[in-house]
Amino acid sequence: MNIKYIGALMSILLSLSLQAKDKALVIDMTKAKVGDIPLSKFVSKLEYIPLELTKESLLKEPSIFLTDRYIITTEFAGKICLFDRKNGKYIRRLSQEGGGPDDYAHLMTNCTLDKERNVFYVDIWRKWRGIDIETNKCVNEVVKPEYRYIKEMRFQQKINNLCLYKDSLYLGFANDEQVNDHCALYVFNKNGEVLKVIDNGLQAPTFKSSRSSCYNAGWFQEVGGNLYFSGASDNDTIYLVGEERLIPSIAFHFNETLGKKYETGKFDFGADDVEMVRRYKKGFLSYWRIFQMDRYIFFACSEWEGLSSNISFSNYYDKRSKQLYSCKREGERCGFVNDIDGLGTFFMEQLDGNKLVGLLMPEELLDYMETHKDVKLSPTGKKVLENLQFDDNPIVVIATLKE
Incomplete structure (x- = not known):
């Protein structure tokens, strides 16, 4: 075959490959089947872990993180608590608010769990501090780019969350709408040195505050060794994070x-x-x-x-x-109807491997049971309700998904 034609064919195949790579999965909201959705449709097993209530561990509306051994809870402008992953027993506080070498500042921003190294990252204003979950000691600090470059007045967009990236690097969503008219991802090292800017081409949110602020933290998730990103709650596209650009992966129609x-x-x-x-x-x-x-x-x-x-x-x-x-x-x-054990509605909080994790708020659950007296409870459901009080701590629900 003529080498010119081979070259042309290779070019066409490469073009088709890039088009396929850029083709996003479109989820058409207008074609949804709307109705009651039972958990049994996609869940094979449910596990309930009531979080122990003590004077130290009183929770309101926590965010949760799971490790093999622990459940970690955080609260906005609150505390970080450590519970046993199997039985929900309260263990201790993880770090504390303060100015010490192992403390954190106010919990006003997202925390990050490094599951592989058993390190929990918290915000200390100019840096993120990595706290070892076992020892409660600081084992790493990551400088925020905006403070690394404050003299040069470069990279001054705020980053409200820390994403663990490859080769001991970090990724952050820089979206300070008062500093720039668009958003971008920064790739940086622990010293806050920006090594790459992945511009996602998105405009900054329309909402403008009177002060410089980080409007949205963005969202990252690793699936199958790939990292995905979504800019804000009102963004209709999820992107695959490429080396040089963001590639549309899922689009909502x-x-x-x-x-x-x-x-x-x-x-x-x-x-x-x-x-x-x-x-x-x-x-x-x-x-x-x-x-x-x-x-x-x-x-x-x-x-x-x-x-x-x-x-x-x-x-x-x-x-x-x-x-x-x-x-x-x-x-x-x-939310999804818990038809497996009869315990009200399931609201998802996070995905952990092949498990959806949610929280049952005792007050909501007891109100539900009061208005659904004819609901069929499983033995597990009856056990969860035994001695449950309105003001108890939340119950962590772990739903194993069907293959």
Whole structure:
């Protein structure tokens, strides 16, 4: 075959390969099957771990992290607690708020768990501090790029979360809307030195505060050795993080009824205090808690009407059947129905391997049982409800997914 034709063929194949790589999976929200979604549809087993309540471990609405041995809870502007992974017994505080060498500043930003090294990263204003879970001692500190370059006034966008990257490097979503008109990912080392900027081409959020601030932390998830990123809750695309650019991986499709529609207007919060805010029309969907794995994609939506009124509902997409399922919109929070043990509604918090992790809030569960007296409880469900009080700590629910 003529070498010229071989070259042309190679060029065409490379072009097709790049097109296939850039082709995102489209999830059409208009084609969802809407209704009650039973957990038994995609869950094979449920595990319940009540978190022990003590004077030291009183929790309100915690975020949770799992290791093989521990459950770690954090609270906004609160504390970090360590519980036994098997029985939920309270062990101790993880680090403490303060100015010491092993302390953290106020828990105002996202924490990061390095599962492989058993290190938990917390914010200390100019740095992130890595606390060894076993010893409660600082074993690593990572300088924030904005402080590394403060004299040069470069890379001054704020990063509200720390993502562990390859080769002992770190990744952060730099999206300070007062500093720049677009967002980007910074790749940097522990000294805060920026080695690469991956510009995602996205505009900064429309919302503008009167002060420089980090509007959204962004979202990272590793699946099958690949790192994925989504910029904000109102972004309709999930990207694969490439070496030089972000590659669209999952895109959510809307129509006029279920659309990303908003308008910018003025809202008066008081005399001479007028700020630009988002005023959502009915039908605006925001996305959060997006978890993907080989077979399933789980995500939660909020459908907005007005400035603060919204309905939150859970969804999942089955890649095998190419079908999207959405929970029926009834009430303010609509989750998956626990038909396995009869214990109310399951709201997902995170994905841990092949397990969806959620929290059962005792007050919500007992209210549910009061209004659903005819629900069929399994022996496990009855045991969970034994001696349960309204003001108890949350119950961690671990749902093992079907293959």
